[in-house]
Every structure is written in C-alpha cells, then in structure tokens.
Amino acid sequence: MRAAHTPLTRASEVPYETLCQFLYQEARLLDQRKFGQWNDLFAEGGMYWIPLEEDQEDPLNHLSLAYEDSMMRQVRINRLNHDRAWSQKPRSRTSHTVSAIVVEAVCEVSNQLIVGSAFTMAEWRSFGLRTFAGLYTHTLRVTDGRLQIVEKRVDLIDSSEAFEPIEVFI
Amino acid sequence: MDIQQLIREDEVHRDVYVSEDVFALEMDRIFGTAWIYVGHDSQIPDPGDYWTTRIGLESVVMARGKRDEINVFYNRCPHKGARIAADGCGHTKGLFRCPYHAWTFNLDGTLKGVPYLDGYENTRFDMADPRFSLKKVARVASYRGFVFASLSETAADFESFIAGIKSSLDNFCDRAPNGTVSVAGGVFRVVQRSNWKIFFENLNDTGHPIATHESSYRAARQYADEELGGELPFELHIIDGNGAPPKFWSDLDLHAFDFGHSYMTAIFNAPDDPLSQAYFASLSAKVGEDRAKEILGVNRHNTIIYPSCSPHTSFQQWRVIRPLSVDRTLVEIFTFRLDGAPEELLQRTFTYSNVVNSPSSIVMTDDVHVYAECQKGLATQGGDWVSQHRNAGQDLPFSGADGGEIGVGTSELPIRNQFRAWREYMTSDVAETIPLQSSEP
Numbered sequence: 001m002r003a004a005h006t007p008l009t010r011a012s013e014v015p016y017e018t019l020c021q022f023l024y025q026e027a028r029l030l031d032q033r034k035f036g037q038w039n040d041l042f043a044e045g046g047m048y049w050i051p052l053e054e055d056q057e058d059p060l061n062h063l064s065l066a067y068e069d070s071m072m073r074q075v076r077i078n079r080l081n082h083d084r085a086w087s088q089k090p091r092s093r094t095s096h097t098v099s100a101i102v103v104e105a106v107c108e109v110s111n112q113l114i115v116g117s118a119f120t121m122a123e124w125r126s127f128g129l130r131t132f133a134g135l136y137t138h139t140l141r142v143t144d145g146r147l148q149i150v151e152k153r154v155d156l157i158d159s160s161e162a163f164e165p166i167e168v169f170i
Numbered sequence: 171m172d173i174q175q176l177i178r179e180d181e182v183h184r185d186v187y188v189s190e191d192v193f194a195l196e197m198d199r200i201f202g203t204a205w206i207y208v209g210h211d212s213q214i215p216d217p218g219d220y221w222t223t224r225i226g227l228e229s230v231v232m233a234r235g236k237r238d239e240i241n242v243f244y245n246r247c248p249h250k251g252a253r254i255a256a257d258g259c260g261h262t263k264g265l266f267r268c269p270y271h272a273w274t275f276n277l278d279g280t281l282k283g284v285p286y287l288d289g290y291e292n293t294r295f296d297m298a299d300p301r302f303s304l305k306k307v308a309r310v311a312s313y314r315g316f317v318f319a320s321l322s323e324t325a326a327d328f329e330s331f332i333a334g335i336k337s338s339l340d341n342f343c344d345r346a347p348n349g350t351v352s353v354a355g356g357v358f359r360v361v362q363r364s365n366w367k368i369f370f371e372n373l374n375d376t377g378h379p380i381a382t383h384e385s386s387y388r389a390a391r392q393y394a395d396e397e398l399g400g401e402l403p404f405e406l407h408i409i410d411g412n413g414a415p416p417k418f419w420s421d422l423d424l425h426a427f428d429f430g431h432s433y434m435t436a437i438f439n440a441p442d443d444p445l446s447q448a449y450f451a452s453l454s455a456k457v458g459e460d461r462a463k464e465i466l467g468v469n470r471h472n473t474i475i476y477p478s479c480s481p482h483t484s485f486q487q488w489r490v491i492r493p494l495s496v497d498r499t500l501v502e503i504f505t506f507r508l509d510g511a512p513e514e515l516l517q518r519t520f521t522y523s524n525v526v527n528s529p530s531s532i533v534m535t536d537d538v539h540v541y542a543e544c545q546k547g548l549a550t551q552g553g554d555w556v557s558q559h560r561n562a563g564q565d566l567p568f569s570g571a572d573g574g575e576i577g578v579g580t581s582e583l584p585i586r587n588q589f590r591a592w593r594e595y596m597t598s599d600v601a602e603t604i605p606l607q608s609s610e611p
Contacts, residue, residue, distance in 0.1 A: 050530065052356045060517050063355040063505060066530045071393060072405060078389035079532045085385035087539035127363065127542070162359035162500055163529035165538050 007145030011111045014142065019115055020101050022147050023138065027096035027119070030169055035077040038169070039070060043141050043148035048073055050154045050170065065159060065166065073169075080168065092168045093124045098136070112141045112150060121170055132170050133157050173596045177589055180562040181555045184548045186592070187365040193496035200477055200595040201226025203325035204429075205311065205318040205332070207479040207490055208232050208242055210504070212315060212352035217277060218262050222255045224492050225321060230307060231255045232317060233266075235277040240312065242319045243279040243304040254304065266304070279304035314343045315350065318478075325598075326429070334427025337572050338473035342483045344465045347456040347510030351486065355520055358503040360529050364541035366477070366493040367588070369501060372537060373472040373480050374434045374584035376419040377560065379412035382540055386532045387413030404441055404518070405525050409533055411438045422471075422579030425568060430476030430591030432584040436469035436484055440518070448512045456510065474584065476591055485522040497545050503527040558582045558589070 008014055029038040042048075050065035059067045068076065079085055080092075100118040107113075114137060121132045137153040154170050176183040176192070185192055209221045209232050220233040222245060229245035231254070245253045247268040254266045254275065265282055266275040274283040281303045284290065295302065309320040311328035316339060318328060332339070343351055362369060372378065379387075390409040394402050402410055414437070426432040440446050454462040473481045480489040486506040494500055505523050507516050526533055548556070561581035568576040577583035 052358070060520070061355070061513070063358060063520050063523055063528070065358075065528055067524055071397070071403070072525075074397075075386075075389045075393050075406065075409070076532050078392050079385045082385035082388055084388075085536070086382070086543075087535045088385075126539075160356070160359075162361045164361050164363075165535035166530040167532070167535050 008142045008147065009145070010108070011113045011140075011142050012106045012108060014113060014140075014147065016101075016103070018147070019103065019113070019140070022140070023098050023101060023115065023117055023136070026149075026152075027098050031094050031096055033080075033091075035080060035169070039073050039077060041147075041149050042070060042073075042152075043143060043150050044070075046070065046149045047151045048154075048169065049151060050156065050159070050166075052159055054155070054159065065156070065163075066154075076167075076169070087126070087165065087167060090126060094168060095122045096120070104137075110141065111143075112139055114139050119170075123168065125167075127164065130164075134159070134170075174593070177593050178555075180559045180586065181557050182589055184554055184556055186589075187367065187545065187548045187556075188496065190496050193365075193493070195596060197226045197493070199598060200592070201321070201493070203320060203322040203598070204477055204595060205320050205326075205328055206477075207475065208310075208317045208319050210315050210351075210353050210488075210506075211240060211312065211317060212350075213259055214240070216261070218264060219259070220255055220262065220266075221259050222257050223490075225307065225319060226493065228321065229253060230319070231266075231304075232319075233277055233279075236264075239278070240310060240317055241278050242307045242310045242317070244307065246305070247273055248281070248302045248304065249273050249284075275304050279306055314339055331429055332475075334429065334572060334574055335431035335433070335473060335475055337468070338433055338470060338475075338481055338483055341465065341468045341470070342481050342486070342506075344457075345453070345483065345486075345511075346508035347452045349456075350509045351506040352509060353504050354507040354516060355505045355523075358523065358527050358529060360501045360503070360527075360534070360538065361494075362499045362501065362538050362541050363497060364499060364538075364545040365496060366491055366499040367592070368541045368544055369491055369499055370474060370476065370480075370588055371585045372541070373474050374424060374432050375582075376422060376424075376434065376579050377582075378537075378540070379414075379419070380416070382536050383409075383412035383533060385536060387411075389532070405521060407441070408438055408522060408525055412533065416580075420578050420580045424577040424579060424581055424583050425572070425574050426565070426577070426583050426587035427572065427574040428591070430588040431474055432476075432587055433473040434471045434579065434584075437471050439469060440484065445512065445514050445518065449508075449515050452511050474588070476588055486516075486519045487523055487527060489527070558585050562586065 026041055048068045049059055052063045052065055056062055097120045098117050102116045103113060104116045105114040117136045119136050123130055134156040139150040140147045141150050176186050206225045213221045214234040217234050217236050220231050222231050230242055231245050232242045235241050245255055247254050250270055252268055252270040254268050272285050276282050281297055307319045307321055308323045311318055313332055343349055387410050390406040394400055394406055423435045470483050478491055488504040490502040492500040505519050561577055565575045565577040565581055565583045568574050
C-alpha cells in the first residue's frame with residue numbers, strides 16, 4: 001500500500017485509506033476550528049452545499065440551507081472569528097463522526113471521485129447540545145498531487161425541518 | 171389588574187412577553203379573531219391540492235375545492251378527532267379520508283361517507299348535520315392570491331383590515347410582468363426562543379443593525395477589502411447594508427397604519443446589471459416603461475401585516491410568524507416567482523434568501539440570539555417596563571396616498587403602533603382580569 005504522503009496522480013489510483021484519511025482530516029479541522037485550513041481543502045470554484053430537500057438536484061433554482069463558494073465560506077469564517085459574533089458566546093464546539101465511507105464513482109476524464117459517507121455532528125452552544133446527522137457526498141479531484149474538494153454536499157436527514165440557527169460548517 | 175395596565179403610550183409591561191396567561195389570552199383574542207395569513211393560492215393550484223398550517227395554535231387545512239374555490243377548515247375529523255391532513259403541501263383525489271376509521275369528506279369539508287352506516291340508524295348521528303363535517307373557519311378572504319382567514323364571525327372585515335397596507339401587496343404582485351406571483355423553491359423554517367412579538371418589533375427596527383449585525387457586516391467588509399479591492403458583490407452588499415451609518419437609518423421613512431401594520435423604505439436596491447435590465451424590459455413590455463418605473467420606484471424593506479406575516483416586496487420574500495408558546499416562535503420563509511420575469515431573477519431571490527433568511531444565515535443568527543437574550547432578561551426581576559420612547563410623540567399624520575402615520579427612520583413608531591393594535595385586540599371583548607406574574611403596578 002502506498003504511503004499517505006505519496007503524491008497522487010490519478011483518481012482511479014487513490015488508495016481507499018487515503019480517502020478515509022482525507023475525510024477524517026477534513027472533519028477534524030472543523031472540530032478544531034481550523035476553518036482557514038479547512039477552506040484551503042477546496043478546489044478553485046469548489047462549493048459547500050446543504051440542500052433543503054431530499055434528492056434536491058439543483059442548488060440555483062431552489063432554496064438551499066447553504067450554497068457557499070470560497071467567498072461566502074471565508075465571510076462565514078471571518079464572522080465566526082469576530083469578537084462581536086454575539087451568538088458565538090460561548091462559541092460552538094463540535095464533534096464529527098464520519099463513517100461508512102464508500103467510493104461511489106470515479107471519472108478518469110475529470111480525474112474526480114465521488115465519495116459517499118455517513119456522519120453525525122454533535123454541537124454544543126449556549127442553548128445546549130444538539131445533533132446533526134446525514135450523508136456526505138464529496139466530489140474530490142486529484143490536482144497537484146493531492147485531493148481537493150470540488151463539492152461537499154451535506155444531506156441532513158431532517159433538512160426540511162425547522163432549525164435553530166446553524167452557524168458552523170457541518 | 172386588567173390588560174390596560176400592561177400598556178402605556180411609550181412602554182409595555184414585561185408580562186406581555188413572558189406571562190403564559192397573556193399568551194393564552196392572545197391566542198383567544200388576537201389569533202382567535204384577527205385576519206391571519208394562511209397561504210398563497212399558487213400553493214394549491216388544482217382541485218384536491220391542500221396546504222396544512224396553523225392559525226394561532228389551531229391546525230388548519232387550506233384546500234382547493236371542485237369549483238376552484240378555496241376552503242379553510244380545522245384539521246380535525248369530527249369522529250374521533252384525528253387530523254385528516256399531514257403538515258405541509260399535499261394532494262388528494264377528490265376527497266379527504268381520515269386515516270383512523272376512513273370517514274371521507276368532500277374537498278369543501280362536507281361529510282361524504284361513513285363506514286358501517288347502518289349502525290348509525292336510530293341514533294342522533296346525522297350525515298347532514300354540519301357538526302359531522304369538517305368545521306370551516308369562520309371567514310376566508312384573499313387579495314391577489316394571498317389567503318387570510320379569521321376564526322371570528324364578528325371581528326373587523328377584511329377590507330378594513332388590509333386597507334392601510336394593501337399597497338405593499340399590490341407592489342409585490344405588480345412587480346411581476348404578468349401581475350401575479352407564485353410560491354417557488356421550498357420553505358425555510360426557523361425556530362426562535364422568544365415571544366412572537368419580539369420578532370415583529372425587530373422587523374422595522376432600524377436601531378439594531380449597527381450593533382446586532384456588527385460581526386457579519388464587518389466580516390463581509392473584511393473580505394471585500396482583502397480580496398476584492400473594496401468591491402461588494404450582491405451577497406456582500408446585502409450583508410454590508412446593516413453597517414450603514416446612523417444618518418442613513420434616520421433618513422429612512424417609517425409608515426404605520428391601523429391594525430398594527432407598517433413598512434419601512436428600502437435599505438438596499440437590486441444592482442443595475444444585465445439581469446435587472448432584462449427584468450425591467452420584461453416588465454416594460456407588459457405595462458409600459460413609465461408604469462414599470464413607477465412600480466419599481468416603490469421600494470420597500472420589510473412590510474408588517476400584523477400579527478401574522480411580513481412581505482419583502484423588493485426581493486420577493488414572505489415571512490410567516492407562527493407563535494408556538496410564550497417563548498417559542500416559528501418563522502417560515504417563502505420565496506416567490508414574479509410570473510413572466512426572466513427565470514434568473516428567481517435565482518437572485520433564492521440567493522437573497524440563502525444569505526438573509528436561511529437557518530444558516532450569518533446575518534439572522536445574531537438576531538435570533540438577541541431575541542432569546544431579551545426573553546431571558548425579561549423573565550428576571552430586573553425591571554418591569556420595556557421602553558418604546560424613541561421619537562414618541564414626534565410621529566406625524568401622513569398626507570400621502572395611503573394615509574397613516576409617518577416617522578423618521580429610527581422612530582419606534584412601528585412598535586408603538588403594534589401595541590396600539592394589540593391593546594385593541596386584547597380589550598375588544600368584555601374586560602377580563604388576569605393575574606400578573608409580578609407585583610409592581
């Protein structure tokens with residue numbers, strides 16, 4: 001098996017363990033509030049998407065809980081780090097669990113993979129502890145010898161439910 | 171102590187926000203009588219379509235009948251009481267069927283069939299007796315597709331209720347080249363840990379954005395300065411708007427009307443880009459250029475239709491406020507297509523809503539937080555009265571088309587106006603005394 005640090009070239013040859021490591025690392029960066037490093041995992045033009053509906057196909061012609069490019073992600077990060085983000089006193093603490101990681105598709109032409117997984121995220125805020133659960137679908141691209149996120153899709157199992165504000169990335 | 175003593179000209183007693191007795195009385199006297207927004211007729215285009223929602227704490231169904239009429243009835247089977255329709259939108263083929271014992275009802279709510287009918291012979295059950303049909307709400311009225319209902323036969327008529335604020339509903343629809351709008355794109359739903367009136371007070375409150383929203387407008391400006399040379403794309407423009415200087419806010423106009431309604435003038439405009447130009451062309455093609463300019467010249471931020479909804483006419487948003495309990499409120503956010511406008515315009519409506527109204531909005535989250543902080547603070551013994559003094563006594567009658575009152579942009583006129591309506595609703599019946607939770611008179 002290739003070591004995790006070996007530069008990657010082809011999507012079809014990315015070891016499963018490397019994919020798992022990537023997803024775990026991504027979640028860990030969020031739990032450690034290393035939001036800037038997390039945002040750097042995205043490819044140029046990469047999107048973070050939380051659909052509002054089950055099986056929602058279109059992020060543009062329908063409402064989404066979030067559909068954020070690097071600009072909107074960075075603005076969210078700037079806010080989370082701002083002293084006067086009133087609702088972040090105390091700040092959110094999270095714990096992600098990512099499991100059931102499955103390679104769903106590989107595209108040689110675009111050098112991309114689609115990786116599915118299940119997750120739960122516990123979040124503690126001023127109003128207490130709450131849980132998010134759902135499925136991730138990561139579209140990953142091999143570029144410059146490493147994996148980059150083209151799209152992180154977060155399908156919450158209760159996406160059309162009423163929510164209290166969602167502030168951190170899921 | 172009676173309800174009159176909870177309200178002064180320029181302040182209210184904290185019990186109006188924290189007392190469960192006051193909340194129960196509100197459900198009876200306000201939500202039990204006022205015209206409450208139920209839904210839009212585009213949500214139920216065909217016979218058999220229905221939309222299940224709430225009026226106060228009552229579950230109700232708005233259904234399209236066989237003759238295309240709109241019926242609103244209580245969501246309760248007259249047999250054992252089960253709800254006959256699930257929450258949200260749905261369609262039924264010709265009749266409603268109770269999931270418990272299969273009693274069936276026509277789309278207008280009248281009883282159609284009862285299993286084991288022979289067992290009812292020689293009993294007091296009667297198919298024709300209305301009490302064995304789905305109970306209709308007392309009154310239903312609609313204006314340009316927006317459907318309202320009242321649970322009271324005798325409270326104010328719809329025409330009087332809506333008169334002052336009709337111009338916002340007109341502008342909401344007149345902006346569509348075809349003159350009609352339709353719900354599109356799903357519904358955002360946000361739960362707030364605060365009394366429903368706190369949200370209403372915030373809708374036309376221009377004193378809060380600079381303080382409450384500092385983290386988000388600074389975050390947007392930081393990005394614009396660091397990455398874009400200070401330029402603000404549409405998304406950042408609408409976040410940044412909350413950081414406008416004090417004079418900007420006081421220069422706005424606030425208009426207030428009977429029944430607690432009000433609106434404030436716009437705080438930001440759609441960009442003058444190819445999409446806006448294509449939209450203007452589509453509107454001009456239908457109504458003429460002069461009329462199109464006139465329509466788009468009516469530029470408003472939040473309108474308040476007290477006590478149930480708040481349209482945003484410029485970006486086709488419609489918020490519905492549903493009290494859940496004395497300290498819990500559900501806000502539902504609908505977005506509308508302007509029929510006949512370029513489809514990309516709807517995408518801008520969604521973008522606006524994703525940024526401002528989504529449960530994950532970086533703007534709204536600080537609002538919801540401070541509402542909850544108000545609710546917590548008001549429950550303490552730290553003081554009994556809540557101030558509404560800003561510009562009290564300085565608002566003026568408005569001589570323009572819709573009448574009403576006008577105040578400077580930072581006046582608390584809309585809040586005082588809501589409580590004038592609140593007092594009327596709450597004291598409209600025989601004066602009833604309720605125990606207060608605090609001792610100070």
